[in-house]
Amino acid sequence: MGKDFVTGLQAKLDYIEVLVREQKFSQALAEVKEQETLKVSFSSQQEKGRFLYLSALTLYNLGRYPEALFEAKAAYDIFRFSSDNKSIGEVQHLLGSVYQAQGDFPKAETELRDAIAAYRRIDDHLGMANCLNKLANLYFVKSDYPQTINYLKKALVATQPSGDLKMKSRILGNLGRTYTLLGEISRAEDNLKLNLEANLKFNDEINTSKAYLALGYAALQKRDLDSARTYFEKALKLIEKNNLPRELAIYHEYSGELAFVKGEYLEAEVHYQKVLEIAEKISPQGDLFNQGQRLLAELKLAQGEYTKALKAASSSLEVSLQLEDQLEQGAVYRIKAQIYDALREEDKAQKFLSRALETFKGIKNNFELGKTYLAAGELKCIDNFAQLKFLSKAEDLFGELKLNYFLGTTYLKLATHLYQQQEESKALLFLQEAEKIFKENGYETDLKACLFLKNQIERKISQDKNKKAIQTYTFENIVTKNHRIKEILDIVKQFKDTDLSILIEGETGVGKDLLAQTIHFQSKRASQRFIAVNCAAIPETLLENQLFGYQKGAYTGADKDKPGLIELADGGTFYLDEIAEAPVSIQVKLLRVLETKEVYRLGDNEGKKVDVRFIASTNREIGKAIADGKFREDLYYRLCGLNLKLPPLRDRKEDIPHLIGYFLEEAGLDLSFLENKDIYQGFLEYDWPGNIRELENEIKKTLVLIDWKDDKVFNILQEKLKSLTKRHSKATSLAEKVEEFEKNLILEALRATGGVKSRAARLLNIPESTLRHKVEAYHLEQE
Structure with a gap:
């Protein structure tokens, strides 16, 4: 509609209404101000009331709440005693929206319920749906999610007679936002994508920006950080284009959380400060200020600035109590528990932890409850058993919600806790689950943390095993009164720290394995690995791979480099049990290693230097095997730096x-x-x-x-x-x-x-x- 064609006040009002419907709020406000400047005369009170309503609606959408409230009240004073239920419903819906934005929830609920009654009197189902949607939003802010979903479903039913797809789309978007906060991300994304699709179809840029923000936040909750960033960037373009201050604050809130998750604390703080700046202008005691302070408290806690963290948390809590926002209250209680735990104020930490748990149980938010259990699992003010109990509860909740990132994080924390309690084997079981989740979902940073802990645990297990082996495999622990065995042990003691290869001969069961391990664990190589291979138990092709390893691409299925066991024994001892059973082709390669101290992986032309002490054993008559051509004589002499023949028990x-x-x-x-x-x-x-x-x-x-x-x-x-x-x-x-x-x-x-x-x-x-x-x-x- 062109401005040149607008004539008369009625036409002006129609034009302003079109601009509002098209969400061109700045342009609409300019038209309103022009009429105020002209000091136009209204033909009726009804016309004046409509003008005041459109003025208030424009100011509300621009975040100018005090002015919007003043104009809306004036409009209501005109319509209240009339029979114009349509206008009464519209003004009361607007009053409810303004009161909610200012944090006055009781007045907001009263106005919205009165608006529903006005619409019901004239069977305006779309008007009722609009109010029910707003009433759901009121309960959403108060963290009463069951009631939120209840009202949203009622709103969906109310839209059916009108068939208004735009209204249905808005309700689906709000359902998606609610499911996100409950941790039901898959269901949330289903609703939000339908909402986005409709907004794009109707070329609704404002609601499209809101859909992008909501989808980005859902992606952030499941730690799909790339998708989250993409959605936020798309939202920002539309927010700036349409001058949307509230949505801009939400953009900075979510972008700050994204930066925080990535460990970019300085960038996160810049975003949070912008949230607070915008909140100060449009609603200093509203939900934006509340959330901004809570996020700032979380950031300062992570940075170890506990005084600043407490100040921000207290500011957030004060507002969330006024707003009856139980979700934010619970989140602040959790943060305060963590702060006081860091300050070693155990009583306060436990008090706020209890409050957080009670709050989230009360509002039936298992997502936030799980996050609180997860945080409790790391608090120093509670004992080890309680920590494990909390982490186990977190595991159950995140498993039910199918939140892979948080489930993996819980497994990682359980593994860390068990490792600290010297339960290395149990820790590895949880670590395997965490590693699987992080790898499958591409959580690279968390996977690195997982692998780092895994290396620590495996190193500790290896060290403990080594210590035990050093204590177990001693010459004194070899049970014998036999003169020949004692002579052998005396010889071994003299040569244990040399690099001489050793061949141990003897019948099955005489103690060859025991002697080999004792030599290693009483030698200078005791702190390094002892690797044993039974040459008779592994097929020839597999034995070659096991001993020497292979290069990527050496054969079909060799999709990565793999070191052989000899290479892994570098610095330690390699024990070839039943050496006489090794195929001749393997004997040739073993001889090469013994002569050059180099290992050649299958498919690799370059050898790798190794420092390995070889011990071999056999229960066969090696001389006969050599005579029969089944064992290489040159290998025998290489292995026979020291030849030990153990007598049978008889x-x-x-x-x-x-x-x-x-x-x-x-x-x-x-x-x-x-x-x-x-x-x-x-x-x-x-x-x-x-x-x-x-x-x-x-x-x-x-x-x-x-x-x-x-x-x-x-x-x-x-x-x-x-x-x-x-x-x-x-x-x-x-x-x-x-x-x-x-x-x-x-x-x-x-x-x-x-x-x-x-x-x-x-x-x-x-x-x-x-x-x-x-x-x-x-x-x-x-x-």
Whole structure:
């Protein structure tokens, strides 16, 4: 509509109304002021009332609340005694909006309810929807989110008869903002995107700017920082274009929070100060001032400026109490708890923590409640158990809300707490969950913090393991009275700190692994890694990868560089168990490492220098393996810097009583009955083909079958040894061996269960009828 075509006061009022509808508030105000300057005469009170209403509406949208209130009251005085319910509803809706903006919530609610009544008298559903939407906003500011959602849903119902898509869009936007503060981000984004789509369709720049702000804030809550920044930048262009002071303050509020989350504290403070400057101009005791002070308090807390933090928090709390804004009250209580905790004022910290928890429970805001539990998990004024309890509650709430960032943060804090309590294994479990969340969602900064803590924990575990190993694997702890073993230990003590490779030969179970670990943990390399590989247990292709590693792209599936185990043992000891089983192709590469002290990864032409001490072991006759071409002679001599041959247990039977005592003591048995020398006779007569490992296993198996701890252990073992001796007799057939083995298993089970066949059958995992048949067949009842 062109200005040149406007004639008469009525036409002027129509023109101003169009400008307001098109949200051209500055232009509308200029027209209002022009009419005031001209001191026009109104043809009726109705016309004057309409002029005052449009003037008030324009001033309200420009954030000039005191002037808007004055004009709106004057308009209401004109309409109040008329039958013009449409105008009465419009003016009372505007009065409610102004009172709310000024923080006078009781008056705001009264005006809005009266406006709904006026609209209802004329069946103006759109007018009712508008008031219900505003009433929802009133409860939103008071943090009564269930009532907010209730009124918004009523507003949606009220829009249906009119089919007004713009009004429906506004309500959806407000639902989205409410769900954001409840932490229901997915639901919030669904509503906000519908709101944005409608605003763009109607070319509504003001509400589009609000939608961008709301979507940016939702993205910020789930820590999608790039999306948040993009939304805020889009909002700012429209805010500046349309001169929207309140939205500008909200932009600075949200942008400050974004900077704060990123750790850019100076930038955050600049934004917060701008919020307070705007709030001072348009509503010094309103929600913008309240939120600005609370955010400033949070910032000063993070900066360690506790006096300034307390001052800002107190200013925010004073206003939030006046506004009945329970969300802000709870947030300030939480901040004060953190401040007083930092100041070591435990009573005050606990008092404000309790208030924060009560507040958020009262308004049923699980998002803020979860954030408070998270903060409580780090307070020094509460004990370790309570901290873990709070963090566990935070985990539950964030899990229900599906807030990945906050859930990951909770896991990280749980891991940190458990690490500080020296619960490293449990800490790693939570850390794995945090790492998974941060990696999947691209939270790079938090992922770095996660990996840093993981390295600390793994280093601590390694150090503790090393300390324990150094105490465990000592020469003194090797149980022996055998002269040959003592000679070997004396030799090892002389060479333990050299870089000589060592080859340990001996039958299975003689203690080769124990000796290898003892050499390492009693050497100068004890603080470094001991890595062992069983060459017989890994396929050739996999063994090569394990030992030497590979370069990215070396073969299909090699998507990153991977160091081999020899490389990882740099500075420490590498133990090649069952070396005689290594394929010849692997032996060639091992020889190269021993000669050059360089490791070549698969697919890499450049070697990496390593400082590794090699120990190898075998239970085969190495000379025969060399003669058969299965083991390289040059590798043998490289490994044989020191050659140690451990005798079998049958050649060192003097160690048997001491080994038995050691294994029984490990199991916690009373060893007083061992003073009787005769009880060892059966053990000394048996040849122990499985050596020390067989002796240990037989004792352990027997202990599993019995529930007492005395010399009955020996009685059972002696019986077992008789059967073992028979079992190894050359004259025994296969069928006899099977029968003898089965008989002895049944006897052991019957002894262990006191002769109760049902229990013995369960122990043997066979039907009781089968057991009874075998007992009869083997004539075991007599035994």
